[in-house]
Amino acid sequence: MREFAALLDRLVLTPQRNGKIRLLVDYFRQTPDPDRGLALAAITRDLDIANVKPAMLRALVAERMDEQLFAYSYDYVGDLAETISLVWSAREPSRANAIPTLGDVVASLARASRSDAIKLVEKWLDQLDASARYALLKLVTGGLRIGVSARLAKQALADFGSVDVSEIEELWHGLKPPYQSLFAWLEGKAEKPASLAAAPFRPVMLSTPLEEPDYTKIVAEDYAAEWKWDGIRVQLTAETGQRRIYSRTGDDISHAFPDIADAMNFAGTLDGELLVARSTDESVEIGAFGDLQQRLNRKAVSARQMESHPAFVRLYDLLIDGDEDIRTLSFAERRQRLERFAAALDPSRFDLSPLVAYTTFEDLAALRRDPPHPVIEGLMLKRWDSTYVPGRPKGPWFKWKRDPFTIDAVLVYAQRGHGKRSSFYSDYTFAVWTGPEDDPHLVPVGKAYFGFTDEELKQLDAYVRNNTTERFGPVRSVRAEPAHGLVLEVAFEGLNRSKRHKSGVAMRFPRIARLRWDKPPIEADRLETLEALLRDSDATD
Template identity: 85%
Template sequence: MEEFAQLLDRLVLTPARNGKITLLVDYFRVTPDPDRGLALAAITGDLDIANVKPAMLRALVNERIDEQLFAYSYDYVGDLAETISLVWSADEAVRANAAPSLGDVVASLARASRSDALRLVERWLDQLDASARYALIKLATGGLRIGVSARLAKQALAQFGNVDVVEIEELWHGLKPPYEALFAWLENTAEKPQSLAAAPFRPVMLSTPLEEPDYTRINAEDYAAEWKWDGIRVQLTAEGGQRRIYSRTGDDISHAFPDIADAMDFEGTLDGELLVGRSAVDGIEIGAFGDLQQRLNRKAVSVRQLETHPAFVRVYDILFDGPDDVRALPFAERRERLETFVKKLDPTRFDLSPLVPFAGFEDLVELRRNPPHPIIEGLMLKQRSSSYVPGRPKGPWFKWKRDPFIIDAVLVYAQRGHGKRSSYYSDYTFAVWTGPETEPHLVPVGKAYFGFTDEELKRLDAYVRNNTTERFGPVRSVRAEPEHGLVLEVAFEGLNRSKRHKSGVAMRFPRISRLRWDKPPIEADRLETLEALLRDTEAVD
C-alpha cells in the first residue's frame, strides 16, 4: 500500500499532464503484478469494492475519537478520507505488524463480508501511516480524484510499452484487472492479447477549435459543414449479436440507454450525438441538455424515464459498414454510405445529422451567430477528403462553437475543494438580483469551480474567510449586499429551465471568466436578464 499511496500523493501534486504520465510509467516499471494492474484499475474506475461504505467508516472512526471532534475536523478538511487518515488514533500493538500490499487488500476485501471488511479496514488503518491510510480509504470507497483520467492512464500504458494508444483502447474492454496479460505484452514477454470483447470500442476522431489563422482555408469545395449538437458523443457498435453504446472515452453506457440498444438492429459501428426528445410528425423533436441529464450516470433507468425522456442518436459518421472497416475512406464517401445505412434504421431512434450548405466563409459566420435551434453549440467543419483517424489531428475536423454568454453575478456561497484544493474554498455559488429595485435580493443561479489562476484562488479563499457570515458544514455563506460583496464575471454555454433551482434557470457549463474586484455588487445582473435570454432561445426553437 505504501507504494500506491506514494503514487497517489505524487499524482495529486503534479499538475502537468506529461509529469503524471511519467509517474505512472515509472510505477508500472518497478511495481510487480498484481499490484500495478490493481492500481491501474483503481485509477481507471474499473475496480469495484462494494462492501465498504462511507457511513461505515464514519461509525468506525467515532469508536476511536470524540464524535464532535471528528465533526469539527471533517468540517475543516472537507474530505472524508483525508480527515480519517489525519485523525486516526492507531493501536500501536497492531502497528508493529507488516503493512499489507495493494494485492493483499483487494483480495481480502473481495472475500470478506461487510462486517469482516470493516474490521479488516480497521486493522489496516492501525498498520499504515497517514498517507497510506488516505490511499486505503480512497481505494475502498472509489473516487480517487487525483487528476488522472482513464484516457491518460491508457496513454501512460502506451508509453510504457512503446505502442500506439489506439492499440490499448481497442483491447481495453476485453481485459480485466489485474491486466497481467496486457503488461506481459507491453514488456515483450508475451504475445499481444486478443480482444475478447464483442462489439469493441474503436477510438474516436476528435476535432480542434477553429481559430482565426485557419479561416482562410475553409471553403465549400474542401469542407462540409454540420451543426454541433449539445448532447454527448457516442459510438454505437453492433457485431455478432452484441450491442454496445460507448461514450467518447470508451465507457460502456449501454445500461443507461436500453431504448437505443434495443433499436440497434444492424451490423456496424456508428458515430453520433446522443440526445433526448420525442417523435414528431416531421422527425424527432430535441429536448434540452437538462433533459438528457435525467438519463445520464444511472445504473438503471425506469419505465417512466424511458417514456418522459426517450433517447435518440443523431448520426454523423460510420466506421464499420457491416464487416467492412471504412475508416480509411474519405469523409465524402463515408457520408454516402452513412446516408444509405441510416435509411434502414428506426427513425424514432436514429436520424442523420444534416449537412449545412454554405457558399463562403461569410455564410458560416452568420450561421454560427444565428443557429436555427437552441441545442446547437456551433458548427463542425470536416474536410471532405479526411479519413477517420483516432485522436485529434490538426486540420481535418474543426469545431467552431458559439461565443459564450457572459453575466455579472455575486458570490454568495463557497465550499472547500478536493485533493490539492481541500485546504481552499474553491467551489463558488453565485447569484443575481431579483425583486423590486428598491428592495432587491439575491437568488442563486449557478456554481463554478474553475476559470481562475492559483494566485486568484488564494485571493478568493482569503476573501471567503474574511467575509463569512454563516457556516453549514464545509460550506460558508459569504457576505453579499448591494454595496459589499464580490462580483464574478461568469461565462456559460446556455440556459435551461429548472424546477430544482429557486431561480427557475440552470446554466450550461458555467465558469468564472474574470474577478470584478472593481464592481459594486448592486451593478451585477438581474434575473430578468437570464429569463429574457431563456425566452429568446426558446423562441428560436
C-alpha cells in the same frame, strides 16, 4: 500499499499531464504483478470493492475519538479519507513486516464478508502510516480524485509499451484486472492479447478548435459543415449479437439507454450525438442538455424516465459497415455510406446530421452567430478527404463553437473543495438580482468551481473567510448586499428552464471568467436578463 500510496501522493502534487504519465510509466516498470494492474484498475475506476461503505468508516473512527472533534476535523479538511488518515490513533505500533501489499488488501477484501471487511480495514489502519492509510481508504471507497482520467492512464500504458494508445483502447473492454496478459504483451514477454470484447469500442476521432490563422483554409470545396449539437458524443456498436453504447472516452453507458440499444437493429459501428428528442411525423423535437442530464450517470432507468425523456441519436459518421471497416475511406465516401445505412434505421431513435450549405466563410460566420436551434453550440468543419483517425489530428476536423454567454453575478455561498483544494473555499454559488428596483434581493442561478487561476483562488478564499456571515458545515454564506459584495463575471454555454431551482433557470457549463473587484454588486445583472435569453431560445425552438 506504501508504493501505491507514494504514487497517489505524487500524482496529486503533479499538475502537468506529461508529469502524471511519467509517474505512471515508472510505477508500471517498478511494480510487480498483480499490484500494478490493481493500481491501474483503481485509477480507471474498474476496481469494485463493495463490502466497505463510508458509513462503516465513520462508525469505526467514532470508536477512536470524540464524534464532535471528528466533525470539526472533517469540516476543516473536507475529505473523509484524508480526515480519517490524519486523526487515526493506532492501538499498536506499526511494524514494517506487517504492512500489506496492494494485492494482499484486494484479495483479502474479496474473500471477506462485510463484517470481516471492516475489521480488516481497522487492522490495516493500525499498521499503516498516514499516507498509506489515505491510499487504503481511497481504494476501498473508490473515491480517487488525483487528476488522472482513464484516457490518461491508457496513454501511460501506451508509452510504457511503446504502442499507439488506440491499440490499448480497442483491447480495453475485453480485459479484466489485474491485466497481467496486457502487461506481458507491453513488456515484450507475450503476444498481443486477442480482443475478447464483443462489440468493442473503436477510439474516436476528435476535432481541434478553429482559430483565426486557419480561417482561410475553410472553403466549401474542401470542408463540409455540420451543426455541433449540445448532447454527448457516443459510439454505437452492434456485432456478434451484442449491442453497446460507448461514451467518447470508451465508457460503456448502454445500461442508461436501453431504448437506444433496443433500436440498434444493425451490424456495424456508428458515431453520433446522444440527445433527448421526440420524433413526430414532420420533425424531431430536440430537448435541452438539461433534459439529457435526467438520463446520464444512472445505473438503471425506469420506463417512466424513458417515456418522459426519450433518447435519440443524431448520426455523424459510419466506422464499420456490416463487417467492413471503412475508417480508411474519405469522409465523403463514408458520408454516402452513412446516408444509405441510416435510411434503414428507426427514425424515432436515429437520424442523419444534416450538412450545412455555405458558399463563403462569411456565410459560416453568420450561421455560427445565429444558429437555427438553441441546442446547437456551433459548427463542425470536416475535410471531405479526411480518413477516420483516432485522436485529435490538427487540420482534418475543426469545431467552431459560439461565443459563450456572460453575465455579472454576485457571490453568495462558498464551499470547500476536494483533494488538493480541500483547504480552500473553491466552489462558488452566485446570484442575480430580482424584485423591485428599490428593494431588490438575490436569487442563486448557478455554481462554478473553475475558470480562475491559483492566485485568484487564494484571493477568493481570503475574501470568503473575511466576509462570512453564516456557516453550514463545509459551506459559508458570504456577505452580499447592494453596496457590499464580490461580483463574478460568469461565462456559460447555454440556459435551460429548471423546476428544481428557485430562479427557474439552469446554466450549461458555467465558469468564472473574471473577478470584478471594480464593480458594485448592485450593478450585477438581474434575473430578467436570463429570462430574456430563455424567451429567445423558446422563440427559436
